[in-house]
Amino acid sequence: PDPRIADATSREQVISIDQPRGNHNGGDLEFAPDGMLLISVGDGGGGGDPFDNGQDPTTLLGTVLRIDVDGDDFGSSTRNYGVPPDNPFVGSSAGADEVWAFGLRNPWRIATDHDSGMLYIADVGQDAREEVNAEPYASAGLNYGWNTTEGSLCFSPSSGCSTAGITLPVTEYGHPDGCSITGGVVYEGDALTQYAEHYIYSDFCSGVLRSFKYDPGAGATREEVWVELGSLGTVTGFGSDADGRLFIATPGTLYELVGE
Numbered sequence: 001p002d003p004r005i006a007d008a009t010s011r012e013q014v015i016s017i018d019q020p021r022g023n024h025n026g027g028d029l030e031f032a033p034d035g036m037l038l039i040s041v042g043d044g045g046g047g048g049d050p051f052d053n054g055q056d057p058t059t060l061l062g063t064v065l066r067i068d069v070d071g072d073d074f075g076s077s078t079r080n081y082g083v084p085p086d087n088p089f090v091g092s093s094a095g096a097d098e099v100w101a102f103g104l105r106n107p108w109r110i111a112t113d114h115d116s117g118m119l120y121i122a123d124v125g126q127d128a129r130e131e132v133n134a135e136p137y138a139s140a141g142l143n144y145g146w147n148t149t150e151g152s153l154c155f156s157p158s159s160g161c162s163t164a165g166i167t168l169p170v171t172e173y174g175h176p177d178g179c180s181i182t183g184g185v186v187y188e189g190d191a192l193t194q195y196a197e198h199y200i201y202s203d204f205c206s207g208v209l210r211s212f213k214y215d216p217g218a219g220a221t222r223e224e225v226w227v228e229l230g231s232l233g234t235v236t237g238f239g240s241d242a243d244g245r246l247f248i249a250t251p252g253t254l255y256e257l258v259g260e
Helices: none
Strands: 028-031 037-039 063-067 098-101 110-111 118-123 131-135 171-174 181-186 198-203 210-215 219-225 237-242 244-250 254-257
Touching: 028 110, 037 098, 037 110, 110 171, 131 181, 131 198, 131 210, 131 219, 181 237, 198 237
Parallel strands: 110 181
Antiparallel strands: 028 037, 037 063, 063 098, 110 118, 118 131, 131 171, 181 198, 198 210, 210 219, 237 244, 244 254
16 A cells, blocks of 8 residues: 555565576666566676576576566466567577577666667676677577677687677777776656767766767767766666656765756
8 A cells, every 4th residue: 555665475486597606697677668577697607707608598697588577387486477489599499488688798787768679788898898789679589799709809719709690789998998887778858858869878987977879870879978977986777767867876876867
């Protein structure tokens, strides 16, 4: 009856994913325009992908998963979801049924733009590159490269790698400008009309906001680094409300992005 209070007895386990190490747990949940739940999951941790999960779509690690929380294909108290039949690996031994995209290191935040149908994935790099991937949500089964690539650079091997079949990021930056990307949201508010439909994001280490507008023919356009705003500190996440207002989270502080 009180919308500010959750009913603890209503708790159900939807899905559980074992993590071999304590880092790279990824971490975002996003309902897509079609009502399916997207889950971003890190590669299992450790430097350099020691478990070789990034390029293995048969594991749930290093992926974006897509499940139907209204379905129940398993009849289990710990596995309460359905597998959408149009997931790219359904019925194939090449990948797990739940996997929608793979080749990710630590996709800390994801976002869908319900107007354009784009899916944005901010993937934390190793030692050299932080990246944003942006592709139509309907593009199933994409390989974003890790650990063959880190951003657009070769990682394993360190040179001469083949990028055949790999979807490269639409924008990236090096570690002098940050060290751990914090993915954002597509701006849909009224306060900053010049940034309508721009993807706004930051970095945990620099705390500086960045933005771009995705153009289907040209990729990331109108890229900006918001140096005049300065650092907001250790930015951990973004959110928006029903009116499109944009919020930025740091430990202990929640900011709202408003006009001048």
